[in-house]
Amino acid sequence: MSEERSLNFIEEIVEEDIREGKNDGRVLTRFPPEPNGYLHIGHSKSICLNFGLAQRYNGKTNLRFDDTNPVTEDTEYVESIKNDIAWLGFKWDKELYASDYFDQLYEFALALIRAGLAYVDDSTPEEIAQQKGTPTEAGKPNQYRDRSIEENVQLFEAMKAGTYPDGAKVLRAKVDLASPNMLLRDPIMYRIKHAHHHRTGDKWCIYPMYDFAHGQSDSIEQITHSICTLEFVPHRDLYNWFIEKLDIFPSHQYEFARLNLNYTVMSKRKLLQLVKEGHVESWDDPRMPTISGLRRRGYTPASIRDFCERIGVAKRENIIELSLLEFCIREDLNKTAWRRMAVLDPVKLVITNYREGQEETMHGENNPEVEGGDGGRDIPFSRELYIEREDFMEEPPKKFFRLGVGLMVRLKNAYIVKCENFVKDPDGKITEIHCTYIPESRSGSDTSGINVKGTIHWVSVPHAKTAEVRLYDRLFKVEDPSNEEGDFKEYLNPDSLQIINAFVEPDLLNAVRGKGYQFIRKGYFTLDTTSTPDRPVFNRTVTLKDGWSVNQKGKS
Secondary structure, three states: OOOOOOOOHHHHHHHHHHHOOHHHHOOEEEEOOOOOOOOEHHHHHHHHHHHHHHHHOOOEEEEEEOOOOOOOOOHHHHHHHHHHHHHOOOOOOOEEEHHHHHHHHHHHHHHHHHOOOEEEEOOOHHHHHHHOOEOOEOOOOOHHHHOOHHHHHHHHHHHHOOOOOOOOOEEEEOOOOOOOOHHHOOOEEEEEOOOOEOOOEOOOOEEEOHHHHHHHHHHHHOOOOEEEEHHHHHHHHHHHHHHHHHOOOOOOEEEEOOOEEOOOOOOHHHHHHHHHOOOOOOOOOOOOOEHHHHHHHOOOHHHHHHHHHHHOOOOOOOEEOHHHHHHHHHHHHHHHOEEEOEEOOEEEEEEOOOOOOOEEEEEEEOOOOOHHHHOEEEEEEEOEEEEEHHHEOOOOOOOOOOEOOOOEEEEOOOOEEEEEEEEEOOOOOEEEEEEEEOHHHOOOOOOOOOOOOOEEOOEEHHHOEEEEEEEEOOOEOOOOHHHOOOOHHHHEOOOOEEEEEEEEOHHHHHOOOOOEEEEOOOEEEEEOOOOEOOEOEEEEEEOOOOOHHHHHOOOO
């Protein structure tokens, strides 16, 4: 984090707590994901905030899995979450699970029952909802609320023993049925679920609700600053109520605005739907907003941390532009990506005055943004080249600085060429462009004295390698698909993936997975996880410039 910027409101709270000597100046945060899906870009903000606070104030961060719902949780998700956090560059102090505390939470629940602050309720979910009243009308107690402490203890122990089927009974906290905060109207603490748990197996058939497990887990770990998103503001009163009544370590909850990104969805349920229904390939599909999807697409940890730093920590919800995330990855890759040449829509260029069979080796820098070019590579050059079809026009307009009959252009890292004529097939499609080259114009030793305004990239035909290139774009064609009428899937962008075969320079067969490459003039790319030595596959991370708004004009 930059020391120059002003503090966000949570940092101000932490610094004041340290000045006042709270918790002996100790800072301990936690990141508590539920292992029911893969982490997405929204979680990265919480990760950066929790781990970043600990780093800034010499504290620690626990990774605690909120695994209180065995039906939706899986060890696959646990492993993916750990991989994502480590990839982002953070280390947790302790790896913990809410299930670690099931015995302690059960004892806490018995303590509340014995204090007359919890009771077993036989009502159906519909009856409980009706008895809670409305925001303007107080709830009404049922006959189970006045059960004796002895009966409640007996029933709760029987629930734990597996005596009753799912849904037969719940344990509720006895708080305030007239509270203006609906969450305080006798919330459910435990429900019966005869389901196998990914860590505790079949030991338990009752599981604590989030509101009962979360605050007490924070307290057990002595978390000093429990940071949640704004939707948990109404839960804070209950968080505090449980801690007060149990007389345990007073962890405190603070809320910040979650990260909402346009042109995508952030709901794990909706993301799971996209995966299960085959709208995307997998959780790590490069179009997905998951951290693993962004990683596969070629985003870097530094770019995501920079993105989270730029959007800051706020108290009000807002939607962040996807273009800001793209800006961050462009900034990072411009400094780190190696430059290579790839032709995505080829047409052949023949240098008619270059001797047949002659070949040369040109030199290209890896990254001109780095002093010394970050090394370099050899590029084979020959009489026949592939160039982009868009770099030639039969009737070029003024200020077209690429190829047309009579126009001159520099071939990147090579020579200046002049277009003399072209060849068409019977359908009128241009198949060959004929040029002459100026031998004295070789890059690095140009003595021709000729200045040209345009430079284009190329790949030598006899040396060209074929690669599958996947051009990814926004997953949805509207800014906020969740708020549109109808099914959110109706707004999927049909052009979010285009697969083509491209010609690439030979050095790209040596591409390293996880490394960023700029295909000169075409965008930033990375090797896909499905790539093999004899079949390289490259994913486009991002274009060189934001062309989305331009491309969308006329489509609405």
